[in-house]
Each structure stands twice: as structure tokens, then as C-alpha cells.
Amino acid sequence: MNDNYVHKEDGIVYIDENIPGPKEKNNEYISLIELCNSQLTHSCNCGVKCEENICDCLKISGGVNYTSHSESHYLKLYKKNKNVMLTYPIIECSAHCKCSEKCGNRLVQNGPIGTLYVTTCKEKSIGLGLFTNKFIAKGTFICEYAGEVITKSEAIRRQQYNENKRKMNYIFCLNEHVSGGTIQIFIDPSMFGNIGRYINHSCEPKSEIIPVRVNSPIPKLAVFSCVDIFPNEEITFDYGASYLTNSSKSQDLNNGKTCLCGSKICRGYMPHNVY
Numbered sequence: 001m002n003d004n005y006v007h008k009e010d011g012i013v014y015i016d017e018n019i020p021g022p023k024e025k026n027n028e029y030i031s032l033i034e035l036c037n038s039q040l041t042h043s044c045n046c047g048v049k050c051e052e053n054i055c056d057c058l059k060i061s062g063g064v065n066y067t068s069h070s071e072s073h074y075l076k077l078y079k080k081n082k083n084v085m086l087t088y089p090i091i092e093c094s095a096h097c098k099c100s101e102k103c104g105n106r107l108v109q110n111g112p113i114g115t116l117y118v119t120t121c122k123e124k125s126i127g128l129g130l131f132t133n134k135f136i137a138k139g140t141f142i143c144e145y146a147g148e149v150i151t152k153s154e155a156i157r158r159q160q161y162n163e164n165k166r167k168m169n170y171i172f173c174l175n176e177h178v179s180g181g182t183i184q185i186f187i188d189p190s191m192f193g194n195i196g197r198y199i200n201h202s203c204e205p206k207s208e209i210i211p212v213r214v215n216s217p218i219p220k221l222a223v224f225s226c227v228d229i230f231p232n233e234e235i236t237f238d239y240g241a242s243y244l245t246n247s248s249k250s251q252d253l254n255n256g257k258t259c260l261c262g263s264k265i266c267r268g269y270m271p272h273n274v275y
């Protein structure tokens with residue numbers, strides 16, 4: 001992982017990958033740690049290049065995950081020129097595979113792009129935001145949204161604390177709809193996090209979160225641009241993207257916090273996690 005970013009504020013620990021949250025004395029925590037310590041069982045026996053219908057990792061992912069043009073990799077699904085709807089999980093090749101480290105199915109594991117910077121937003125009450133100093137083409141991997149992987153009880157406790165203290169909320173709830181139900185993963189980069197923790201919400205977002213797995217059942221929350229992003233534009237995602245979270249878009253289920261994204265299609269309120 002090549003990640004040279006640092007936090008400018010004191011009190012936040014920079015981590016380049018998810019870490020397990022603080023110890024709890026309950027079965028929920030034991031299950032979470034078991035999941036954190038387990039590995040995916042698949043691997044491939046490919047040579048240098050992994051190819052569709054041959055590579056065992058790509059077969060699980062339903063085909064080629066990424067396409068490459070010269071030196072850059074793009075999420076293949078964006079070729080369809082619409083927002084991503086995932087049918088298969090995206091699983092990258094890993095250390096257990098026989099293929100080369102340059103096989104083409106390794107992207108998110110290599111770390112964020114190098115053009116990101118953090119600065120105060122024009123709308124000062126939003127606080128800091130994440131920006132790029134160079135053009136980012138649609139479908140490009142930008143960075144991970146990495147933080148502590150916490151239990152649902154801890155997420156509820158932290159969210160209530162943040163609301164009571166009127167603090168910013170960084171908890172991302174990923175809902176993956178699988179046969180037999182929904183799997184929820186809670187990531188909180190408020191105290192331990194990477195550069196992704198500065199991404200603000202927009203009702204007209206420039207990026208989307210796509211779960212990507214690298215040798216672990218716990219997905220990495222990978223941020224991909226969903227439109228072209230120009231130099232000095234802010235990178236945002238929709239905190240309430242319905243296919244990933246159950247954050248409410250309706251006014252009566254929001255937490256009353258006004259959205260300041262400034263878009264013409266702004267919904268007016270910040271999406272609110274309803275676990």
C-alpha cells in the first residue's frame with residue numbers, strides 16, 4: 001500500500017487500512033473479530049495477466065473488474081455510462097494468488113491516488129473537505145474510506161454521542177444485500193482514519209463508494225469517481241446512496257441537519273443513518 005498522506009489536525013491517527021474497533025465484552029464483538037481475522041479462501045493460478053473466464057478471482061467477480069488505458073485503471077462498470085449497480089462482489093487478486101502483482105485485478109490494495117489535498121470548504125460550517133489538484137477521469141479509484149470497523153451497538157452509541165454533542169459524524173454503514181438477508185458493516189474514521197475521512201456529502205456527488213474485497217471478508221470502502229473531476233474541485237459522495245445504505249432521504253427521518261452541498265438538486269437535509 002502506497003499512502004503518504006498525513007492528518008494535519010492533532011488527535012487523529014492516520015491509518016491506511018481498516019482496523020478493528022475497541023474491545024467490547026459481547027458476542028457481537030467476538031463475531032466481528034472472527035470476521036476481521038478470517039481470510040477469503042479463493043485464489044488464482046494465473047500467470048502474469050488475469051483474464052476473464054480463466055482467473056478464479058475474476059470468475060467470482062463476474063468478469064473483469066477493471067479496464068486499463070495506458071497507465072490508468074478504471075472501474076469497468078462505468079463504461080456503461082451510468083451509476084454503478086453491483087451484481088457481483090468485487091474481489092481483487094492477493095498475495096495468495098500465483099499471478100503477478102501487476103495482473104490488472106489489483107487496484108484498491110495499492111493505495112490512493114497522489115493528487116488529493118484537504119482544505120476548508122467555501123461553506124465554512126461544512127469544515128474540511130477533500131479536493132484534487134489534477135484532473136480525475138470518471139471511473140478512477142480515488143482512495144479508500146478507511147477507519148475503525150465497529151459493531152452495530154458501538155455505531156449506535158457513537159452516533160448518539162455525536163448528535164448529543166453536536167459533533168460531526170463520520171460513521172459509514174454499508175448494507176450489502178445478499179441472498180438470505182443484509183450484511184451490515186460499520187466503519188468509523190473519526191479517530192483512526194485515512195484521507196477519505198474528509199469527503200463531504202453532496203446530493204450531486206462526484207464519487208461513489210464501492211465495496212472491494214482484498215483477501216478479507218471485510219470490504220474496503222473504495223471511492224471511485226462517477227463523473228470527471230476537474231482540478232481544484234471537491235470530491236464528494238452521497239451519504240444516502242440507497243443501494244448501499246439505508247440512510248433516509250425523507251425529511252421526517254433525517255436528523256434535522258441542513259445540507260449545505262449547494263447543488264441545484266439538493267434535497268435540503270443531510271441523509272441520516274437508520275441502522
Ligand SMILES: C[S@@+](CC[C@H](N)C(=O)[O-])C[C@H]1O[C@@H](n2cnc3c(N)ncnc32)[C@H](O)[C@@H]1O
Pocket residue numbers: 125126127128129167168169170197198199200201202258259260261270
Ligand atoms: C465524514 S465528515 C466530512 C469531513 C468534515 N467536513 C471535516 O471537517 O472533517 C462528515 C461531516 O461533515 C459535515 N458535512 C459533510 N457534508 C456536508 C454537507 N453537505 N452539508 C453540511 N455539512 C456537511 C457534517 O458535519 C458531517 O457530519
